Amino acid sequence: MFKKKDLLLFLLVLALAGVLFLLQYINAKNTTVLGIVRIWADGKIYREAALGKEETIVIRQDNGCENVVRLTENGFFMESANCHNQLCIGQGEVTTENYPLRSLGTHVLCLPNRVDVELVVENSTDMDIPDI
Amino acid sequence: MKTTKLTQLGIMLSLMLILGFVEKQFVLVPGVPGIKPGLSNVVLMYALCMLDNKSALALLVVKVLLSGILFAGVSGMAYAFCGGILAILIMMLLLKTKAFGLPGVSVSGAVMHMLGQIACSRLLLGSWAAAAQLPILLVSAAVTGVLNGVIASHVIAAMKKTILSSPSGRADKEEKTK
Numbered sequence: 001m002f003k004k005k006d007l008l009l010f011l012l013v014l015a016l017a018g019v020l021f022l023l024q025y026i027n028a029k030n031t032t033v034l035g036i037v038r039i040w041a042d043g044k045i046y047r048e049a050a051l052g053k054e055e056t057i058v059i060r061q062d063n064g065c066e067n068v069v070r071l072t073e074n075g076f077f078m079e080s081a082n083c084h085n086q087l088c089i090g091q092g093e094v095t096t097e098n099y100p101l102r103s104l105g106t107h108v109l110c111l112p113n114r115v116d117v118e119l120v121v122e123n124s125t126d127m128d129i130p131d132i
Numbered sequence: 133m134k135t136t137k138l139t140q141l142g143i144m145l146s147l148m149l150i151l152g153f154v155e156k157q158f159v160l161v162p163g164v165p166g167i168k169p170g171l172s173n174v175v176l177m178y179a180l181c182m183l184d185n186k187s188a189l190a191l192l193v194v195k196v197l198l199s200g201i202l203f204a205g206v207s208g209m210a211y212a213f214c215g216g217i218l219a220i221l222i223m224m225l226l227l228k229t230k231a232f233g234l235p236g237v238s239v240s241g242a243v244m245h246m247l248g249q250i251a252c253s254r255l256l257l258g259s260w261a262a263a264a265q266l267p268i269l270l271v272s273a274a275v276t277g278v279l280n281g282v283i284a285s286h287v288i289a290a291m292k293k294t295i296l297s298s299p300s301g302r303a304d305k306e307e308k309t310k
Contacts (some may be wrong), residue, residue, distance in 0.1 A: 001235070003233040006239070010235070012237060013243060020267045087159070090162060109261055
């Protein structure tokens with residue numbers, strides 16, 4: 001059932017994950033927070049808000065999608081959404097301290113509603129990934 | 133033979149749908165959306181090994197369509213399709229070359245499924261934001277891939293035995309010899 005190559009592939013994928021995580025972590029540690037929260041909806045910038053004061057932002061789109069983002073003292077989280085899977089709420093809070101270790105980094109994503117909330121940091125656009 | 137195959141495909145399709153539905157009911161790793169065991173891939177690998185590529189592809193496409201209509205919505209359908217097609221193509225290829233056992237095939241499928249979904253998120257969201265999850269998604273693809281591969285190996289071995297000793301298996305053979 002198990003061939004030697006299977007084990008090799010398994011270890012290779014794990015190693016790749018480890019290397020990528022380290023690169024991401026080092027990269028994130030070298031960024032500075034700009035104090036802006038940028039909200040994307042349907043691939044376009046919906047709104048930018050200043051970080052630091054508590055605020056509730058409702059993202060209402062023409063197609064009926066609705067997300068509520070809550071800004072906290074040093075971060076934000078998705079308070080509610082009318083999407084079907086509610087995963088964006090489970091992603092928790094992004095803060096100025098925790099983003100290097102979060103699995104989604106500086107983002108909270110709601111894929112069904114096509115909403116992306118981002119803590120803007122310097123270098124965040126210098127990712128080494130080519131654009132499609 | 134035709135009726136047997138139709139019945140088999142029907143049972144397998146409903147198995148895939150129910151496995152997918154059960155997986156949607158809970159978040160496996162809190163804080164990380166998108167990590168699922170992917171158990172319906174066991175059924176798909178069974179189809180690839182015991183039936184043929186065409187049937188497996190048909191199973192995948194119909195499962196994605198139905199699951200989209202029943203549970204996941206249009207965007208969910210798009211994600212499932214991008215991931216699923218890439219996964220099944222690499223699995224067909226690797227099964228043909230026979231370089232890997234089922235665990236390796238399954239891990240490759242899981243990795244391609246994930247890459248397809250990240251590419252899909254690039255198209256739908258307009259940003260690479262979801263790519264930040266690559267490391268943890270790779271780990272989960274490796275772990276769930278191996279588990280599914282092991283399960284599929286056992287299921288296929290057991291089914292081969294059952295089919296050989298069951299009346300329907302004999303009927304199949306009789307039909308073929310006619």
